Amino acid sequence: MRGIIEVYKGDITKLDCECIVNAANSSLLGGGGVDGAIHRAAGPELLRECRGLGGCATGQAKITKGYKLKAKYIIHTVGPVYFACDRPAELLTDCYRNSLELAAENGIHSIAFPGISTGVYGYPVSEAAPIAAAAVQRWLNENSGYDMKVIFVCFDDISYNLYKDIIKV
Secondary structure, eight states: OOEEEEEEESOGGGOOSSEEEEEEOTTOSOOSHHHHHHHHHHOHHHHHHHHTTTOOOBTOEEEEEOTTSSSSEEEEEEOOOGGGOSOHHHHHHHHHHHHHHHHHHTTOOEEEEOOTTSSTTOOOHHHHHHHHHHHHHHHHHHTTTSOEEEEEEESSHHHHHHHHHHHTO
C-alpha cells in the first residue's frame, strides 16, 4: 500500500477507516460543525474521555477511542483561527503532521481528515486545501516505509472538486 491519498465527499462520521480526525476546539469538549457531529455520533463516552485530556494547543493532536463510530480512533487537532493568528499556514501544517505522527505511533494505517479550520475558524478552503495536501504528501514522502492511506473528506462539491484538482486523483 505505502502512501495513498484519496478524496471522498460525505459524512466523516460514517466513514469506515481506522481513524478519523476531529477539527476540535482547544477544550476538546465538543462544539459546532464537524466537532459537534463527531461528538454526537461517537456518544457520551467520548466527552468523558476528552475531559481527562486537559485540552489541546493549536497545531497539536491528541487521540481517543472512536466509541460508537466505525473508526476505532479519533485524533483531535486544533486548527488556527485564520484572522486571529500570526502564522496560520505553519499551524495548519502542524495539525496534519502531528495527526499523522500520532496515528503512526498508534499503528494506524488509514486516517480521514476533514477540512481543518475551514469552518467557523475562517480559513479559506482555497488556501487550506493546498497546505493540507502538501503537509500530507511531505509526511508520506518522509515516512515512505510506513503504509498509510489518507482520505480528505469533503462536505460539499466546492471542497471536493478543489481537493480532486490539487491531489490529481
